[in-house]
Amino acid sequence: MSQRVEQVVILGATGSIGLSTIDVITRNSERYSIYALAAGRNVELMTQLCVTHQPKFAIMDCDQAAKKLRENLAHISTEVLHGSEQMAQIAAHNDVDTVMSAIVGAAGLIPTLSAVEAGKKVLLANKESLVMSGQLFMDKVAQHGATLLPIDSEHNAIYQCLPHTLQQDAKQGLSQFGVSKILLTGSGGPFLTRDLKTLKDVTVEQAVAHPNWSMGQKISVDSATMMNKGLEFIEAKWLFACQAEDIEVVIHPQSMIHSMVQYTDGSIIAQMGQPDMRTPIAYGLAYPERIDAGVKPLDFATLTDFTFTKPDFSRYPNLALAIDACRSGQAATTVVNAANEIAVEAFLRRQIGFCDIYRVNAEVLEKSTLHSLNSVHEIMAQDAQARALAHECVSRIR
Ligand code: NAD
Ligand code: MG
Numbered sequence: 476m477s478q479r480v481e482q483v484v485i486l487g488a489t490g491s492i493g494l495s496t497i498d499v500i501t502r503n504s505e506r507y508s509i510y511a512l513a514a515g516r517n518v519e520l521m522t523q524l525c526v527t528h529q530p531k532f533a534i535m536d537c538d539q540a541a542k543k544l545r546e547n548l549a550h551i552s553t554e555v556l557h558g559s560e561q562m563a564q565i566a567a568h569n570d571v572d573t574v575m576s577a578i579v580g581a582a583g584l585i586p587t588l589s590a591v592e593a594g595k596k597v598l599l600a601n602k603e604s605l606v607m608s609g610q611l612f613m614d615k616v617a618q619h620g621a622t623l624l625p626i627d628s629e630h631n632a633i634y635q636c637l638p639h640t641l642q643q644d645a646k647q648g649l650s651q652f653g654v655s656k657i658l659l660t661g662s663g664g665p666f667l668t669r670d671l672k673t674l675k676d677v678t679v680e681q682a683v684a685h686p687n688w689s690m691g692q693k694i695s696v697d698s699a700t701m702m703n704k705g706l707e708f709i710e711a712k713w714l715f716a717c718q719a720e721d722i723e724v725v726i727h728p729q730s731m732i733h734s735m736v737q738y739t740d741g742s743i744i745a746q747m748g749q750p751d752m753r754t755p756i757a758y759g760l761a762y763p764e765r766i767d768a769g770v771k772p773l774d775f776a777t778l779t780d781f782t783f784t785k786p787d788f789s790r791y792p793n794l795a796l797a798i799d800a801c802r803s804g805q806a807a808t809t810v811v812n813a814a815n816e817i818a819v820e821a822f823l824r825r826q827i828g829f830c831d832i833y834r835v836n837a838e839v840l841e842k843s844t845l846h847s848l849n850s851v852h853e854i855m856a857q858d859a860q861a862r863a864l865a866h867e868c869v870s871r872i873r
Contacts, residue, residue: 487577705797
């Protein structure tokens with residue numbers, strides 16, 4: 476069957492998700508073509524990607540990086556642009572069908588919202604944008620008829636375990652379709668069994684070494700603190716139009732089950748697979764069809780342990796903080812997200828310790844004046860205020 480080739484924009488192309496997306500697209504080049512690539516500052520990798528895939532546009536975060544890239548690409552026809560506004564424009568371009576949102580952090584918000592407003596198929600990996608703008612984001616998805624497909628492996632799993640009607644519109648109410656609970660699984664990260672007294676000594680190298688997943692630095696640290704699960708908790712609330720009470724976090728160290736949906740009749744449906752993001756990416760690209768992701772199925776003969784526990788909030792205070800923020804509302808989740816970005820960055824620069832990440836997040840939330848957020852402008856103002864408080868807190872600690 477011949478079909479039109481889908482034009483894809485990859486925001487965050489040089490990152491872990493970006494590269495996995497390019498891998499899946501390359502395996503299915505009869506169906507997908509790369510229209511544009513956008514990234515932060517990695518000119519060298521971007522040069523390679525552009526030479527190989529010859530996108531129509533390449534967009535870097537800053538002017539300087541764009542200049543260098545333009546020089547490197549003088550021999551090919553890729554047009555080089557820079558800045559968030561240009562990313563937003565390209566993501567909304569008429570010729571574009573699908574946008575992979577895989578910039579890390581709040582920087583992903585504006586281009587992702589732009590894709591939503593243009594009614595694109597949006598593959599959402601950038602959970603931070605939803606954590607910041609939840610209500611506004613989901614309202615815009617509905618208003619502009621965008622198709623939103625969760626790529627975060629847990630949310631992709633939950634999506635796969637939901638009835639079709641709820642996939643199309645979760646606002647119809649999970650309970651109407653017999654869903655009684657969303658079971659959000661998490662590995663517990665590298666410090667699941669580490670002596671609590673030694674957590675303060677955790678190094679950057681130890682924190683970014685996730686036992687099961689290979690990911691960018693920020694999300695790896697978030698997985699070690701389980702702030703990642705906290706952000707995912709908030710993400711699930713918005714994606715599946717439910718309340719904090721409907722979501723339960725389950726620790727499953729092997730990361731084979733990627734999350735589950737529990738039904739009133741006692742059934743629990745789980746989605747399983749290798750911890751490889753190409754599976755959810757392929758699912759999102761091809762939905763509702765299935766394509767090759769280059770991922771081997773699980774081999775049950777070799778699986779040994781398969782265990783589950785409840786999270787210990789004294790080990791993961793950031794998880795508790797994020798769940799509390801989720802209950803409190805959107806201003807609180809925006810604040811926690813912003814503070815956490817600054818705290819993780821400071822930890823990665825070795826300016827503060829591992830346990831200080833929580834200290835910064837908790838202090839910023841406590842000191843913040845929470846506003847009602849009804850526009851991108853108001854969200855960005857709340858975000859900026861929290862970042863300023865977080866910087867202050869970091870300088871005091873270092
Ligand atoms: P990464 O650090 O590997 O890549 C981040 C990408 O964003 C890079 O291409 C970088 O150049 C780009 N970027 C950073 N700042 C930018 C800016 N200001 N403008 C434009 N581009 C910018 O991160 P990742 O692991 O690929 O994660 C990306 C997103 O996907 C995050 O939001 C993360 O939470 C989410 N996610 C990742 C995974 C995973 O397995 N890696 C799983 C689930 C969700
Ligand atoms: Mg995840």
